[in-house]
Amino acid sequence: GSIAYLRPETAQGIFTNFANVQVAARKKPPFGIAQMGKSFRNEITPGNFIFRTREFEQMEMEFFVKPGEDEKWQEYWMEQRWNWYTGLGMREENMRWYEHPQEKLSHYSKRTADIEYRFQFGGNEWGELEGVANRTDYDLTAHSKASGQDLVFYDQDAQERWTPYVIEPAAGVGRAMLAFLLDAYVEDEAPNAKGKMEKRTVLRLDHRLAPVKVAVLPLSRNADLSPKAKGLAAALRQHWNIEFDDAGAIGRRYRR
Incomplete structure (x- = not known):
């Protein structure tokens, strides 16, 4: 039979369809393509609840920008993604940014920053919630070389041809769901009908998530x-x- 491969991320399907979407939707950078779906990882030792699984639901967006404008757009999407979580009720004291050191960046990344949440799970206080990466023009250039398809954008206003840089917010749906549940979980004590103190549990979810x-x-x-x-x-x-x-x-x- 034929060999089949399961995608490790949703991003690559977006890159291969960049030119189709750009022409069909009559878009020019800056614009984004978002996708949500299953991704798969060949984890040797899966476990640690939802933090190390071979299959998970992923949300990703590839936001295509002009080279030279990538840094300001990364800052923009870092702010937007932080505000998305806090806007749905997540408390900022349970969130932080983690900046990837230059020596530990992925091969495609110019800069990557993660939103981390205080999960306090599996022996670690903090865990990754979402990453925002500057993938430069690595993916479009690599696909163009391998396929022979021209993925260069022609800027009619400037009379220039350039390969877009990409800002990528990427999040796991399961981790986001767990973080919202943990953040909304509250316990208190109140007297019951007999005057005895008993523990009560409340889930203070934002009405849009409830x-x-x-x-x-x-x-x-x-x-x-x-x-x-x-x-x-x-x-x-x-x-x-x-x-x-x-x-x-x-x-x-x-x-x-």
């Missing part, structure tokens, strides 16, 4: 109120994932 958007919790099951509450729940369910609960004390239902 799976349940609305809870309808009628104060009682009386004949007048209950049908109206159920009707409201049915109407809301046409638009969102909602919960209806009329059993137990209102405070306990709200906590649930």
Whole structure:
């Protein structure tokens, strides 16, 4: 049979389609192509929960820019990606930037900076959440040489031909999901009906991430109120994932 290979990242499919997208969408740099999908790694010893797996869901964008403008665009996307996480409720005290030393950069990278999150998992306090890399023109040049396809951009305004540089934000969906859950998880203590202190758990997710958007919790099951509450729940369910609960004390239902 034929030999098949599983992609180690979603990026390369974007690079090979750069010229098609640029012409079909009538775009000129700066512009980006984003993709989300499965990636695969030949991990010798998979484990450590979601941090070392052979298959994972990846989000990547290749943002094509004019050479010489790459550094300012990397700073732009570093700010945008940081703000995306904090805008969805992630606390900045649990985040930091890690700048890759020059001697440890990937072969294609001019500069790489990672957003790290305080996962406190697997014996490490910090773990990579997302990387933002300046891949220069390495990928388009390599694909062009190997395939013979011209991936150079002709700038009509400047009457110049150049190979775009690429800024790449790349994130794992699983890691982002775990970070949002960890950041939203809160425990506190409050007296129960018998006056005894008990632990309570709350998941303080941003409403855009919360799976349940609305809870309808009628104060009682009386004949007048209950049908109206159920009707409201049915109407809301046409638009969102909602919960209806009329059993137990209102405070306990709200906590649930």
